[in-house]
Amino acid sequence: MYPELGQLALILSLLLAVLLSVVPLAGALTGRDSLQAFARPLTSGMFVFIALAFAILTHAFVTDDFSVAYVANNSNSMLPWYYKVSAVWGGHEGSLLMWILMLVGWTLAVAVFSRKLPSVMISQVLSVLGMVSVGFLLFIIVTSNPFDRLLPNVPADGQDLNPLLQDIGLILHPPMLYMGYVGFSVAFAFAIAALINGRLDAAWARWSRPWTTVAWSFLTLGIALGSWWAYYELGWGGWWFWDPVENASLLPWLSGTALMHSLAVTEKRGVFKSWTVLLAIVTFSLSLLGTFLVRSGVLTSVHAFASDPERGSFLLALLGLTILASLTLYAFRAPVVHVRARYSSLSREIFLLLNNVLLVSATLLVAIGTLYPLVLDYLDLGKLSIGEPFFNTTFSPLAVATGLLLGAGVFSRWKKTDGGWLARKLLWPLAVSILVSAAVMISYGGFAVWAFLGVFAAVWVAVATFWDLWDKSASRHGRWHGLQRQSRSYWGMVLGHLGLAMVMAGATVVSNYGIERDVRMQPGDRATVGDYEIVFVGIGERRGPNFTAQYGSFDVYLDGNLVTDLHPEKRQYPVGMSVMTEADIDAGLFRDVFVAIGERISDDAWAIRVQYKPLVRWLWLGALIMAIGGFLAIADKRYRIRVRDEQSAKPASAAGGKAVEATP
Amino acid sequence: MHPIRKKRLTIVLFLVVGIAIAVGLITYALRQNINLFYDPTEIAAGNAPVDTRIRAGGMVEAGSVVRDTESLIVNFRVTDFAASVPVQYEGILPDLFAEGQGVVAMGRLNEQGLFVADQVLAKHDENYMPPEVAEALERSSKGQHKAVNAEKAAESATY
Numbered sequence: 001m002y003p004e005l006g007q008l009a010l011i012l013s014l015l016l017a018v019l020l021s022v023v024p025l026a027g028a029l030t031g032r033d034s035l036q037a038f039a040r041p042l043t044s045g046m047f048v049f050i051a052l053a054f055a056i057l058t059h060a061f062v063t064d065d066f067s068v069a070y071v072a073n074n075s076n077s078m079l080p081w082y083y084k085v086s087a088v089w090g091g092h093e094g095s096l097l098m099w100i101l102m103l104v105g106w107t108l109a110v111a112v113f114s115r116k117l118p119s120v121m122i123s124q125v126l127s128v129l130g131m132v133s134v135g136f137l138l139f140i141i142v143t144s145n146p147f148d149r150l151l152p153n154v155p156a157d158g159q160d161l162n163p164l165l166q167d168i169g170l171i172l173h174p175p176m177l178y179m180g181y182v183g184f185s186v187a188f189a190f191a192i193a194a195l196i197n198g199r200l201d202a203a204w205a206r207w208s209r210p211w212t213t214v215a216w217s218f219l220t221l222g223i224a225l226g227s228w229w230a231y232y233e234l235g236w237g238g239w240w241f242w243d244p245v246e247n248a249s250l251l252p253w254l255s256g257t258a259l260m261h262s263l264a265v266t267e268k269r270g271v272f273k274s275w276t277v278l279l280a281i282v283t284f285s286l287s288l289l290g291t292f293l294v295r296s297g298v299l300t301s302v303h304a305f306a307s308d309p310e311r312g313s314f315l316l317a318l319l320g321l322t323i324l325a326s327l328t329l330y331a332f333r334a335p336v337v338h339v340r341a342r343y344s345s346l347s348r349e350i351f352l353l354l355n356n357v358l359l360v361s362a363t364l365l366v367a368i369g370t371l372y373p374l375v376l377d378y379l380d381l382g383k384l385s386i387g388e389p390f391f392n393t394t395f396s397p398l399a400v401a402t403g404l405l406l407g408a409g410v411f412s413r414w415k416k417t418d419g420g421w422l423a424r425k426l427l428w429p430l431a432v433s434i435l436v437s438a439a440v441m442i443s444y445g446g447f448a449v450w451a452f453l454g455v456f457a458a459v460w461v462a463v464a465t466f467w468d469l470w471d472k473s474a475s476r477h478g479r480w481h482g483l484q485r486q487s488r489s490y491w492g493m494v495l496g497h498l499g500l501a502m503v504m505a506g507a508t509v510v511s512n513y514g515i516e517r518d519v520r521m522q523p524g525d526r527a528t529v530g531d532y533e534i535v536f537v538g539i540g541e542r543r544g545p546n547f548t549a550q551y552g553s554f555d556v557y558l559d560g561n562l563v564t565d566l567h568p569e570k571r572q573y574p575v576g577m578s579v580m581t582e583a584d585i586d587a588g589l590f591r592d593v594f595v596a597i598g599e600r601i602s603d604d605a606w607a608i609r610v611q612y613k614p615l616v617r618w619l620w621l622g623a624l625i626m627a628i629g630g631f632l633a634i635a636d637k638r639y640r641i642r643v644r645d646e647q648s649a650k651p652a653s654a655a656g657g658k659a660v661e662a663t664p
Numbered sequence: 665m666h667p668i669r670k671k672r673l674t675i676v677l678f679l680v681v682g683i684a685i686a687v688g689l690i691t692y693a694l695r696q697n698i699n700l701f702y703d704p705t706e707i708a709a710g711n712a713p714v715d716t717r718i719r720a721g722g723m724v725e726a727g728s729v730v731r732d733t734e735s736l737i738v739n740f741r742v743t744d745f746a747a748s749v750p751v752q753y754e755g756i757l758p759d760l761f762a763e764g765q766g767v768v769a770m771g772r773l774n775e776q777g778l779f780v781a782d783q784v785l786a787k788h789d790e791n792y793m794p795p796e797v798a799e800a801l802e803r804s805s806k807g808q809h810k811a812v813n814a815e816k817a818a819e820s821a822t823y
Contacts, residue, residue: 236756345670345674350674353675353678354678354682357678357679357682358682361682361683361685361686364686365686365689365690368690372694382700382701383700383701383719384698384699384700384701384719385698385699385701385719386694386697386698386699387697387699387717387770389693389696389697390693390694390696390697393689393692393693393696393697394686394689394690394693397689398686398689518736518754518755518756519736520734520735520736578759578760579759579760580759581759596756598756598757599731599756599757601731601732601733601736602733605733607736607755607756609756
């Protein structure tokens with residue numbers, strides 16, 4: 001009974017989405033307030049029905065309703081309750097439903113938090129979001145219904161959730177990632193609405209900015225969680241594989257980062273408008289591309305669930321339609337926009353432009369490396385894969401260049417920056433950075449060009465950020481007062497850049513100075529990684545809720561002192577007949593010691609992987625700090641105050657401008 | 665020159681330089697890092713290049729896995745049921761590696777025809793098979809060396 005209600009809820013929300021994508025837009029185009037007024041109620045209705053459908057599916061999982069095919073395929077009565085809940089998004093249909101839930105959630109958030117926006121604008125934005133919902137609701141109803149029944153042959157028990165996915169990482173990673181992916185739809189909707197209106201101005205940029213930043217923060221968290229999960233669960237200690245699925249999430253992140261910076265210029269200086277709109281379209285298209293790559297089954301990965309060609313073509317059509325429609329609109333409307341503001345060839349505008357050039361180049365590189373093999377395969381020109389070295393060789397120089405540019409850009413001023421002044425300003429940070437980088441090199445013992453460049457770029461970003469904070473917080477009333485005076489968006493930027501510095505430092509150090517060894521060990525054997533000595537004590541057995549495990553006991557020594565003991569496991573899941581390796585990690589701020597057991601070689605000898613991973617935590621901590629920076633930035637007061645000003649449109653802002661001029 | 669034009673010119677120059685660098689890096693890196701896929705039939709026929717990093721894939725031949733007891737070296741044969749190739753790998757194999765399962769190995773073919781793998785990828789669950797392997801199996805099953813197992817394998821690959 002309930003699953004049918006869920007199905008009905010999906011269909012009803014599709015109807016509401018269709019109305020939402022037509023009625024308010026028609027109202028906005030014809031100037032009828034009565035039609036525009038439908039935007040918010042329709043949005044709420046759509047959200048309620050999707051939330052209902054999601055709740056019904058969760059209910060089916062928790063109550064072990066194996067008559068629902070999706071539940072039978074992805075759950076089992078022995079699964080602990082929290083994995084039953086997270087199994088809702090453990091497969092294709094459910095994760096798609098979650099995607100839609102997020103989409104309508106964002107739509108609702110726009111409806112709720114944009115009360116101060118002009119009605120015409122908000123109607124158009126919600127209509128565009130409605131159109132996106134129509135596409136995905138059609139997709140789920142036509143090709144991927146999570147409520148399909150297995151009647152009358154109801155299986156006695158489910159096939160279990162893939163053991164890889166029975167983990168805290170899966171509970172958190174997809175929701176965060178989807179929040180990011182889907183969140184860019186809001187920036188996209190604002191861009192499309194602005195194109196329809198022909199009103200691409202600073203106000204538009206200011207409205208889109210917080211939404212873009214929030215989406216970006218969620219995406220950052222989602223990617224970091226995925227990397228962390230891969231590190232301990234799947235990757236035998238690797239944290240980034242340049243796997244097409246990872247790249248699919250990195251693409252919108254890179255262009256989203258470019259979009260955030262370009263929006264800043266558009267808001268503050270009113271330039272780069274057409275470029276910003278294009279980036280908003282591209283970023284959302286890349287989110288859709290990511291969904292297509294991951295969900296259509298064209299890729300070989302944990303994320304590619306049992307595939308169905310119909311789904312692939314549907315998603316491809318959706319992607320094509322979105323890109324075609326928005327670029328057509330862009331082609332017709334973008335040239336309308338005129339630019340008046342001026343800036344010199346050395347200014348913050350130029351630094352941010354270069355930032356965009358680098359980020360877009362990085363996006364292109366990753367896109368080419370990811371799509372090239374797929375396109376060749378599709379055209380039947382041969383099967384090939386592009387390995388990690390391709391990405392490492394091409395991505396690292398861009399990352400280093402971005403870091404170097406960032407450090408200098410932090411000090412630059414809008415409109416015009418004096419070259420001599422900037423050079424003098426950079427002298428001391430440069431000296432400090434070189435010294436610190438050299439010290440880091442010496443302490444890790446070993447010089448390599450790329451290691452130095454990576455560490456230097458990271459240190460440079462951090463030093464420049466702190467230096468600028470020091471400069472800005474100078475105050476007659478003391479340092480503390482000066483620090484308090486800084487706006488939240490400035491603090492957001494500081495944290496974002498410091499987080500990036502941490503990620504760069506972590507990535508460089510762990511790739512260059514990490515140690516990874518596979519050894520054959522018998523109880524009593526010792527293995528050394530870095531300064532650590534690992535002693536294999538023995539193997540034991542234990543039972544979990546839905547698995548049996550063999551676990552190894554290892555003692556970890558540093559300079560003869562016992563640091564910790566580790567118990568990696570090899571688990572057998574009887575339901576799915578699968579084996580899983582659970583590594584055990586002694587985590588630390590400056591290093592991880594990682595032990596995992598492989599197969600049994602002879603009666604008492606095992607293949608063991610031991611690893612020393614310096615600064616690996618900085619990757620995820622850095623990402624977390626970046627995301628916190630993003631959330632802090634949108635809490636800035638000015639987003640609330642200025643929105644109110646905007647209602648009284650242009651005359652008010654002109655008066656405001658005069659008032660500012662009059663103050664000094 | 666008019667200041668706005670001058671500025672536009674600088675922007676265009678920046679873009680051109682950026683794109684040129686990107687294209688240069690891509691072609692440089694692509695030239696070195698493309699790994700072509702070969703199936704066991706092609707390798708056995710001598711069509712695969714020697715001492716070049718390639719990918720090879722197929723099913724792990726039943727009864728072919730031999731583990732050295734004193735080191736981490738494993739020897740096994742990868743087959744498409746028409747031909748098979750000896751593979752050597754040193755290290756820890758993925759959890760899902762087993763005889764009769766599909767694998768993709770990355771590595772180099774040496775002069776003696778031994779495929780020395782530095783990476784072995786196994787499928788992620790029992791219903792899934794790497795598309796290359798599925799196709800290789802399908803190709804060989806269409807040839808004269810038809811094996812009963814191959815049909816079955818190719819069938820399960822369409823999941």
